[in-house]
Amino acid sequence: MNTKRPFVLAAVMLGMFMAAVEATIVATAMPSIVSDLGGFSLFSWVFSSYLLMQVVMIPIYGKLSDMFGRKIIFCIGISIFLVGSFLCGLSTTIEFLILSRFIQGIGAGAVQPIATTIVGDIYTKEERAKIQGYLASVWGISSVMGPVLGGIFVAVAHWKWVFWVNIPFGIIAMIGVIIFLHEEVEKQTKKIDYIGSGLLLVTVSALMIVFIQGGVYWSWTSPQIISLMLLVVVAFFLFLYQEKRAEDPVMSLSIWRHKLIATANVASLTLGAMLIGVSSFLPTYVQIVLDQPAVIAGFTLTMVSIGWPISSTLAGRWIITKGTWKTAMYGGVSILIGSILFLTLSIVQHPLWAGAGSFFLGAGMGFSTTTFIVSIQSTVSWRLRGVATASNMFMRLLGSALGVAMLGGILNTRMKQYLEGVMEGEDFTIKPSLDVVNLLLDPIGREQFTVRERELIEEGLTSSLNSVYVGVFILALISFFLIINLPKNESNDLDK
Structure with a gap:
């Protein structure tokens, strides 16, 4: 095989970074996008549509x-x-942008798991441990x-x-890989499990809608939410049944x-939810609760990307010398320390404490992830x-998609309850709603509140x-x- 491995590695890392960064790069641009296209009520779908299609397509591409x-x-x-990216830039309505993000997500579902699998093919186990550390750091x-x-x-x-x-x-x-x-490749004629793919799409889509809409637009006991949850359960069990009987299932249940695979995949689900939760909400906490500028908020989050590549590099070496279990345990302990630092942030209330929590989370x-x-x-x-690698990537992305919805739901529910309680005892100049947080983040919008109102809203957000x-x-x-x-x-060599 005449594969030039350094060039292939550079190409797949570039592809991975391109797809991974697209999940977050839009966040800062969204105010400008909404001011041009309108549709603030559809704000969250710009993010969830991309993550949703990534989650659904990963096992199929694997x-x-x-x-x-x-x-x-x-x-x-x-x-x-790239077709989806081009269409996103041409969007003249928020609906067209969301549709283009769906297309982007369909393509992105192939990039990250296949890039990781290519590395698994062209490097030996000893080399792979080190190289996978580089790939893992792309996420952070x-x-x-x-x-x-x-x-x-x-x-x-x-x-x-x-x-x-x-x-x-x-x-x-693409040129680098080509x-x-x-x-x-041993050419084989196999059937694609279209029924399984469709059931997977229905299951994940319905569950995402539940988390995005539930408690915000529809109450948790509304007919819409109950119907969607029933659809999730039925579609999921039909998916499992289909995968057991399919000649070439989308996701090999074997x-x-x-x-090891089952445990690592479930752990990737919870880790993905943790990471997206911290990435999404920590900057807001630092800016509003700790009253720090955006630069400091960015610093606290940047510590994730410092801890991640350091630990990934160490993991690549320690997997060979210390074994996979011990190396993974270093990650488990680091994650636990990071979460404790975030949990006690309300007591310490210092950006360095938040940065330390981010560092330990990144290290974990x-x-x-490298060990997995x-x-x-x-x-x-x-x-x-390919299927095994894709299944792990699938679970991490599923955790991100569901995690941002679940933790965001907790934030919105708690804030809504707090504001409803405040309305009973205070006379607000602006009607209390979740939109007041947006005004609070805006330097001009903050001036619309009295000092007392700002204090109450900050207390509720904290x-x-x-x-x-x-x-x-x-x-x-x-x-x-x-x-x-x-x-x-x-x-x-599990091959059953």
Whole structure:
């Protein structure tokens, strides 16, 4: 095989960064987008549509890569992603933007898991541990750089370039893989499980709608929410039934019978929820509760991207010398320490404390995610490696998609309850609602409130955000328990 590995690695890392950063780069540009296109009530769908299609497509692409090879599926995914990016920049309505983000997500579902699988193919286990650490750090870096890059594009150009900047990078990534990756694929005729794919789409879509709409637009006991939950349950069990009987299932349930894979995948779900929760809500906490400027808020979150690559690099070395279980445990302990720091942030109330929590969270993510991927890829044969890798990426993204909805629901519910209580005893000049938080973040909007009103709203937001960190701590405990229960000795070449 004449594959030039450094060039392939650079190409797949570029593709991974492009897809990962797109989940967050839009955040800073959204005020400009909404001012141009309108549709503030559809704000959250710009993010959730992208994550939703990524979650649904990851296991499908993992299967296709095992059938037809990594190169062609990787390039197809990037091509779809770039089409969606181009259309996003052309959007003249918020509805068209959301549709374009769906297309982006369909393509992004191929980029990250296939990139990780390519690395698993071209490097040995000893080399793979180190290289997977580099790939894992892409997640932490992108989660921090995304909002910064979005702000720069809005300031010096136009929000459309938030999407169009992907095009040259995507083309370079495709060229690198096409030219430098050479793989031998055993051509096989297999059936694609369209029924399973459709049921997976219905299940995840309905669940996402429940978390996005529930408690905000529809009450939790409304006919809409109850009907959607019934749909989730029915579609999920039909999906499991279909996967058991399908000749070539979308997600091989056999790999879930292996304790290491099942445990690592569930842990990736909770870790993904933790990461997106901190990334989404920490800047708001630092700016409003700690009364610090946006630069300081960015610093506290940047610490995630410092801890992640350091621990990923160490994990790559320690997996060989100390073993996978011990290396993963370093991650579990770090995550627990980070969550405790966030939980006690209401007592210490200092940005350095928040930054320390971010650092330990990033370190924990680096240790654990690197260990998960290396262990899983060493456990299965080549034939199942794409599906197994994709299943882990799928669970982490599913955790992110559901985590931001669940923790956001906690924040909105607690804030709504607080404001309703305030209305009984205070005479507000502006009607208390969740929109007052947006005004509070705006330097001009803040002037519309009296000093007393600002204090009350900040108090409510502090209490609500502390509830979010209680949720983060619970997720950390679950993750720690799962990591403890990882098998200490994994077998190789599972091919059943």
